[in-house]
Amino acid sequence: MNEKSIKGITRRDFLRGTAYAALFSALGLLGKDDLIAEKKTKVVLVRDPKAVDWKNRVNYEVILEMLDQAVMALTGEKKPFLAWRKIVKPEDIVGIKSNVWGPLPTPHEVENAIKKRLLDVGVKEKNIKIRDRGVWRDSFFRKANAYINVRPLRTHHWSGIGGCIKNYIPFVPMPWEYHGDSCASLASIWKLPHVKGKTRLNILLALTPLFHGIGPHHFNPAYVWPYRGIFVGKDPVALDALGVHLLQEKRKQYFGRYRAFATPVKHVYLADKKFHLGTSDLKKINLIKIGWKEGILI
Amino acid sequence: MKRLFLISLLIFFQYGVSMEMKNFLPKEINGWKALDKDRIFNEQTIFDYINGSGEVYLSYNFRTLLVREFKKYGQTPIVVDLFDMGSAEDAFGVFTHDYENQELGIGQGSFYLSGSLTFWKGSYFVSIWSEKETEEIKKTIFKLAELISNAIPEKGSLPELINYLPHRNLNTKNIRFFHNHYSLNYHYFLAEKNILNLGQNTKAVLGEYKFKYTRSYILIIEYKSKKEAKNAIKSFLKNYLPEAGENRIVQIENKKWISFGQIKNMIFILFDFPQKKLAEQYLNEIENKLRGV
Numbered sequence: 001m002n003e004k005s006i007k008g009i010t011r012r013d014f015l016r017g018t019a020y021a022a023l024f025s026a027l028g029l030l031g032k033d034d035l036i037a038e039k040k041t042k043v044v045l046v047r048d049p050k051a052v053d054w055k056n057r058v059n060y061e062v063i064l065e066m067l068d069q070a071v072m073a074l075t076g077e078k079k080p081f082l083a084w085r086k087i088v089k090p091e092d093i094v095g096i097k098s099n100v101w102g103p104l105p106t107p108h109e110v111e112n113a114i115k116k117r118l119l120d121v122g123v124k125e126k127n128i129k130i131r132d133r134g135v136w137r138d139s140f141f142r143k144a145n146a147y148i149n150v151r152p153l154r155t156h157h158w159s160g161i162g163g164c165i166k167n168y169i170p171f172v173p174m175p176w177e178y179h180g181d182s183c184a185s186l187a188s189i190w191k192l193p194h195v196k197g198k199t200r201l202n203i204l205l206a207l208t209p210l211f212h213g214i215g216p217h218h219f220n221p222a223y224v225w226p227y228r229g230i231f232v233g234k235d236p237v238a239l240d241a242l243g244v245h246l247l248q249e250k251r252k253q254y255f256g257r258y259r260a261f262a263t264p265v266k267h268v269y270l271a272d273k274k275f276h277l278g279t280s281d282l283k284k285i286n287l288i289k290i291g292w293k294e295g296i297l298i
Numbered sequence: 299m300k301r302l303f304l305i306s307l308l309i310f311f312q313y314g315v316s317m318e319m320k321n322f323l324p325k326e327i328n329g330w331k332a333l334d335k336d337r338i339f340n341e342q343t344i345f346d347y348i349n350g351s352g353e354v355y356l357s358y359n360f361r362t363l364l365v366r367e368f369k370k371y372g373q374t375p376i377v378v379d380l381f382d383m384g385s386a387e388d389a390f391g392v393f394t395h396d397y398e399n400q401e402l403g404i405g406q407g408s409f410y411l412s413g414s415l416t417f418w419k420g421s422y423f424v425s426i427w428s429e430k431e432t433e434e435i436k437k438t439i440f441k442l443a444e445l446i447s448n449a450i451p452e453k454g455s456l457p458e459l460i461n462y463l464p465h466r467n468l469n470t471k472n473i474r475f476f477h478n479h480y481s482l483n484y485h486y487f488l489a490e491k492n493i494l495n496l497g498q499n500t501k502a503v504l505g506e507y508k509f510k511y512t513r514s515y516i517l518i519i520e521y522k523s524k525k526e527a528k529n530a531i532k533s534f535l536k537n538y539l540p541e542a543g544e545n546r547i548v549q550i551e552n553k554k555w556i557s558f559g560q561i562k563n564m565i566f567i568l569f570d571f572p573q574k575k576l577a578e579q580y581l582n583e584i585e586n587k588l589r590g591v
Binding site: 009010011012014015016102103157158176214215216217219220221222257258259260262263264 | 345347348353354355377379396411412413414416425427429430431480483484487488489490493513537538550551552
């Protein structure tokens with residue numbers, strides 16, 4: 001066992017700069033072999049200043065266009081229809097895994113935009129369902145062969161952040177069994193038979209992310225900012241790693257110094273290194289940025 | 299039979315506690331009416347109510363939570379979470395978990411931010427929250443806080459450890475009291491692992507000091523025994539400051555100074571001091587305070 005595994009990352013690692021690359025996950029333990037360039041995971045970040053207005057109202061038309069742009073960039077297609085067609089087929093049964101957390105849910109405008117594009121490519125309405133809690137016992141989700149995972153990015157008291165990986169916790173009947181050790185084993189849910197291999201697209205909404213949480217309800221509008229962005233990709237770990245990176249940058253900007261998350265974002269790192277669900281290493285992610293650049297932070 | 303008796307006793311005790319807590323809260327305020335039923339949670343059931351941050355309250359040994367929701371037509375509800383923390387030091391501690399430089403003069407310490415007001419008084423910690431903030435909601439939240447604070451009869455003492463923090467340059471609005479290393483890392487990230495052997499049986503205070511452009515910190519920890527304190531210092535030196543050797547003041551890579559010491563069952567660590575001389579002065583002052591000089 002080396003010394004690092006005894007004490008873990010310390011503040012001095014950050015001061016020496018040896019842990020900076022891992023800062024995004026507050027835990028990433030990059031080895032030298034991680035620095036070798038490998039095939040990169042593609043993630044698209046699309047931003048539009050009109051996506052959300054000053055009252056945090058979401059613009060459906062703009063969202064639709066942003067999703068099209070992202071899916072086209074992701075698939076390499078030049079037309080939205082063809083791009084979405086690469087994600088789903090008309091005969092697919094598609095469960096849209098949403099998020100209903102009261103203060104910051106997946107906006108209906110986003111859910112409806114996804115549904116519209118599924119209908120456009122020929123998926124039957126009866127073969128589309130949007131749901132969050134209770135999906136583990138939902139017969140539709142059980143028989144679905146395709147999932148689209150969509151939720152807002154936020155800090156989370158148990159898991160550090162709430163992102164794509166965490167969004168699948170309702171696929172198990174007893175979520176609390178996954179809360180131990182900073183939700184370290186969340187990614188294992190993605191390997192369950194009724195979940196594994198079904199996810200066609202991950203959409204991490206950074207329209208109005210929550211970058212810090214206080215109090216029993218872990219929400220305060222003062223810690224939400226209109227970033228007006230959407231991350232889209234096939235690798236949920238890569239999206240979450242970028243989400244962590246974005247929230248960290250915002251926290252540095254807001255607090256004027258590095259400030260640790262309430263809980264280390266261990267689950268994102270372990271989703272990569274232990275469960276091999278995707279990559280958490282920013283160096284292995286090819287981030288394609290589309291649209292509005294002001295205040296992009298990453 | 300004995301087990302049944304103990305459970306009945308516990309239920310009766312909790313019922314009594316929550317009845318007393320109910321008396322601290324009004325039924326109506328500015329047209330917001332309390333829902334018919336309050337909700338009550340204990341350390342076993344808190345996660346049914348708080349998805350996530352329940353662990354923070356457990357780490358401060360919380361006992362009972364009473365939740366009362368107020369509704370008014372056409373307005374966002376206001377929720378009052380009244381926590382019986384069992385002791386004043388833990389009520390203060392849990393309050394310091396989230397507060398920032400501010401003082402409203404409510405209870406024994408208070409903080410407001412965009413529709414959320416928290417304060418502590420005696421052994422109680424109170425959070426009043428609305429998802430949206432309007433002028434009317436803000437006014438109502440403040441009035442509610444005043445009413446609750448006035449209804450709580452007792453006042454509590456601050457944790458004794460605070461007395462050992464030197465006063466010069468101390469930011470008195472940024473003192474944190476806690477027990478475990480998760481809380482320490484939340485306020486001042488030291489190490490991923492628990493290298494100071496913190497836990498529910500330890501008490502710790504973290505003070506922030508401002509020296510021109512530098513923020514420095516003093517951490518004082520009280521262990522159950524001298525032996526535990528000694529082991530903690532050993533672990534700290536091994537895992538964080540291996541180059542210290544016989545030195546008690548060490549400059550690290552950010553050009554700032556760390557110093558440390560142990561007296562009886564207490565340890566103290568000074569972080570990020572801008573000058574060696576300053577670190578020495580503060581170290582001496584803490585030692586004198588702890589020795590009762």
